[in-house]
Amino acid sequence: VTAQNEISFRKAEAPPVISRHIYGHFAEHLGRCIYDGFYVGDTSRIANTGGVRNDVIAALRRLKIPNLRWPGGCFADTYHWKDGIGPRQERPSIVNTWWGNVTENNSFGTHEFLNMCEVLGAMPYLAGNIGSGAVQELSDWVQYVNFDGVSPMSDLRRVNGRPAPWKVHFWGVGNEAWGCGGHMRPEYYADEYRKYATFMNTPDIFRIASGANSADYNWTAVLMKNIPLHLLQGIALHHYAVINWDRKGDAVEYTDQQYFQTMQSALRMDTLIQKHSAIMDQYDPAKKVALVVDEWGGWYNVEAGTNPGFLYQQNTMRDAMIAGATLNIFNNHADRVRMANLAQTVNVLQAVILTQGSRMLLTPTYHVMEMYAEHQDATLIPLDVHSNAYTQNGQQLPAISASASVNKRGMTHISLVNIDPVASQEVVMHTGSRSYTSLSGRILTAARLRDYNSFGQPEKIKPAVFKQATLHQQTIRLQLPPFSVVMLELQ
Ligand code: AHR
Numbered sequence: 336v337t338a339q340n341e342i343s344f345r346k347a348e349a350p351p352v353i354s355r356h357i358y359g360h361f362a363e364h365l366g367r368c369i370y371d372g373f374y375v376g377d378t379s380r381i382a383n384t385g386g387v388r389n390d391v392i393a394a395l396r397r398l399k400i401p402n403l404r405w406p407g408g409c410f411a412d413t414y415h416w417k418d419g420i421g422p423r424q425e426r427p428s429i430v431n432t433w434w435g436n437v438t439e440n441n442s443f444g445t446h447e448f449l450n451m452c453e454v455l456g457a458m459p460y461l462a463g464n465i466g467s468g469a470v471q472e473l474s475d476w477v478q479y480v481n482f483d484g485v486s487p488m489s490d491l492r493r494v495n496g497r498p499a500p501w502k503v504h505f506w507g508v509g510n511e512a513w514g515c516g517g518h519m520r521p522e523y524y525a526d527e528y529r530k531y532a533t534f535m536n537t538p539d540i541f542r543i544a545s546g547a548n549s550a551d552y553n554w555t556a557v558l559m560k561n562i563p564l565h566l567l568q569g570i571a572l573h574h575y576a577v578i579n580w581d582r583k584g585d586a587v588e589y590t591d592q593q594y595f596q597t598m599q600s601a602l603r604m605d606t607l608i609q610k611h612s613a614i615m616d617q618y619d620p621a622k623k624v625a626l627v628v629d630e631w632g633g634w635y636n637v638e639a640g641t642n643p644g645f646l647y648q649q650n651t652m653r654d655a656m657i658a659g660a661t662l663n664i665f666n667n668h669a670d671r672v673r674m675a676n677l678a679q680t681v682n683v684l685q686a687v688i689l690t691q692g693s694r695m696l697l698t699p700t701y702h703v704m705e706m707y708a709e710h711q712d713a714t715l716i717p718l719d720v721h722s723n724a725y726t727q728n729g730q731q732l733p734a735i736s737a738s739a740s741v742n743k744r745g746m747t748h749i750s751l752v753n754i755d756p757v758a759s760q761e762v763v764m765h766t767g768s769r770s771y772t773s774l775s776g777r778i779l780t781a782a783r784l785r786d787y788n789s790f791g792q793p794e795k796i797k798p799a800v801f802k803q804a805t806l807h808q809q810t811i812r813l814q815l816p817p818f819s820v821v822m823l824e825l826q
Contacts, residue, residue, distance in 0.1 A: 340735050340760050342751075344767040345717040351670040353740055355401040355711035357662070358704060359460065361630060361676040363408035364443075365434040365683050366645025372681030372690055373451065374443045381693045386443075387451045390695045391681060394688055395455050398701065399708045402505060404460040404629055404676045405448050409433040409515035411507065412466030416476045419444020420495050433515060435644030449480065449501045460543075460629075460676070462507035465531050466517040474534035477506070481537035505541050505674075507629070508532055511573065512545040513554060521557035528558070532566040543627050543674075546571030547611060549603075555611045559618040568623075569674065572611055573630040575684075576601035576657050586635040586648040587785055591756065594653055594784065595727035597633060598754050601657040602732060604631065605664045612671040625673035628665065632678045632685030632700075633657045646683045650698035651787040652796065652818045654685050655779055658703040659736070659752035659820040662710075666738035666750075669715050677704070689788075696793035702779050706798055706822040709748040713740035716747065716769075725755040735760055735815065747771065747825040753815035756784050764811040771825040774811065776801030780819035 362368050375381045375388055382389040406414050410433055418427050419441040426441040452459040461480070463473040478488035483500045492500070508531050509516045512524040519527065524545065532542050544567060547554035558570060578584050578596040589597070611626060633654050634646075641647045658677070665672045677700070681688045687701035715738070722733035734755040741747045747769065753760045778801035788795050801821050804813035815821060 340723050340762045341721045341765070342737055342762060343719045343765040344739065344769060345719050346767065347717045350715045350717060352712060352714050353666050353669040353710045354673040355399070356458075356674040357665045357669070357672060358399070358708065358711055359402040359404065359629075359674055359676040360395075360400055360680040360687070361404040361408070361678050362680045363683065364406050364410045364414070364431060364439060365408060365679065366642065366647055367682035367690070368679050369443050372683075372688070374447065376442065384454055385450055386447060387454065388690070388695070391688055391690070392454055394695065394697060394701070395457070395680070398687065398704050399711060400455055400457045401711065402458040402460050402674070402676070403452055403455065403680070404462060404507070407462055407510055408630075409510065411462035411510045412464050412468070412516045414464050415468060415472065416445055416479075417472070420446065420491075434646075435642050445476075445480065446495060446497060449503070453501075458505060459501065459503050460505035460507065461503055462510050463531070463535070465509035465512070465527055466515070470531055470534050473531055477535045477537055477540070481540075502539070504539060505543065506535055507543045507545065507571070508535070509545040511548070513548055513551065516545055521554045522561065525558050525561035528562055529566060541568040542566065543569035543571055543629070546573065546627070549574045550607060550610070552610055552614055555614045559615055564619060564623060569625040569627040570615065571627045571629045572607065574604055574607055574628065575630070575632060575634040575678070577634045583635045586638065587651055587787060589653065589785070591727060594756060595730065595732070597653060598656060598660070598732055599730075601633070601661055602664075604628075604661055608664065608668045608672060612668065615671065622671055626671045628672060628675040630678045631661060631675060634684055648684060649787050650686060650689070650700050652699055652781050652784050655699035655703050655796075655820055656752060656754045656818060657685065658700045659707075659750065660754060662703070662707050663736045663738040663750060663752060666710055666715060666740065667717070691790050694790055696788045696790060698788060699779065699781075699796045702796065702798050703820050706777055706779065706820065707750055709742070709822065709824070710738070710740045710750065713742040713748065715740055723760060725758070734758070735762065745826070749823040749825070751813075751815060751821045751823070753817060753819050756818050759817055760815045762813050762815060764813070766809045766811065770809050771806060773826045774804055774806040774823060776804050776821055776823045778816070778819055778821045780816050784818045
């Protein structure tokens with residue numbers, strides 16, 4: 336146990352609402368995410384609804400999944416949506432050149448995805464192809480899914496069995512335009528964006544520009560300067576918790592130093608958001624444009640024996656630390672960060688669900704997202720956090736992070752993370768003008784940092800009741816074990 340950490344509720348005039356869309360997910364045609372992960376087809380022996388696994392649907396509904404981004408990622412800028420509509424046996428195949436050069440038969444297309452979102456209760460977020468597609472093609476997609484009048488595209492939708500439009504609100508205008516989306520310069524992309532966005536014009540459309548790679552602040556500045564605000568509702572940011580792109584390390588057998596480096600990369604999200612937001616503030620002081628962190632999470636080497644193009648990795652308590660700390664950062668920046676998407680939902684990168692044949696397991700990351708769902712659409716309570724240091728090889732990171740919110744029923748939730756792999760942390764919290772009469776809590780931790788849920792032991796890691804907290808007037812005292820995530824509920 337180290338000396339005391341302190342957290343105080345800060346008074347705020349008009350604190351922001353934590354958009355539920357911060358808790359969004361991402362599903363790409365990559366490895367076993369869509370095929371095998373979500374979609375097994377309606378002739379599968381695995382229980383399904385319209386070809387989508389019922390176990391996955393139930394698990395994501397329990398997460399209150401607010402939105403789902405699809406079909407990529409890099410795949411989005413190779414995807415031609417018209418290949419994925421109409422009778423399945425007549426759909427053409429393409430080669431998924433970014434992810435393993437596998438043949439994509441387009442059996443999971445627009446109808447399958449949007450109907451699945453309805454079953455999930457999630458808002459769809461479609462990523463349009465601007466890298467290899469045409470303006471007309473994307474404009475047609477918008478018409479096909481959103482227009483309820485008579486038009487060639489809405490008539491085609493009806494012929495394909497869907498009378499009413501899905502009214503898709505969230506649209507990405509390309510993906511990683513600086514890289515796999517076309518290796519564009521920001522000036523060029525800004526012009527392309529203006530053109531594509533102009534023809535994505537059904538009512539109530541939320542267009543998201545392909546944003547910066549981590550600390551590429553010039554990208555954000557050029558886009559904000561050159562895109563008229565009436566065409567822009569969101570600007571993306573991608574940042575992965577990665578040690579080194581050439582030596583990412585193992586997902587399970589990582590060293591103490593690699594653990595520290597991963598957390599260092601994950602916590603960098605705070606600085607990235609602050610700096611990108613400051614640039615956005617110069618052009619948009621009213622914060623009308625959202626910062627959309629539509630790819631985030633830990634990225635390691637693939638599991639031995641799996642296709643390197645499929646990005647399949649295990650998920651240990653390190654991933655729970657990334658999730659807990661990152662979601663605290665997003666909550667605390669809810670004024671500008673109004674949407675985010677963990678990469679990726681099933682069987683790819685920092686997945687919340689892994690599948691093997693008919694079996695499914697929930698990862699530690701899933702449990703963090705489930706615990707944090709309490710923050711969705713609640714009002715932020717800003718915090719001042721004074722944390723002890725977690726030290727590794729002479730370098731330091733703050734050991735604890737936290738965020739708090741009050742929901743419409745007047746309940747306060749505080750999520751706390753101790754990333755220190757060895758020391759438990761004593762925390763004293765001052766709730767200021769808010770006082771409570773009852774406190775309860777849940778905790779996610781494990782015997783070892785490198786523990787994970789496997790198909791042999793799918794419930795090795797799961798939330799438990801947390802009893803190491805006491806409430807006395809405006810003071811809460813608690814003991815956070817090493818590598819733990821805690822959610823407190825106060826009334
Ligand atoms: O999530 C995997 C890939 O990472 C995405 O396809 C791409 O956008 C990013 O580089």
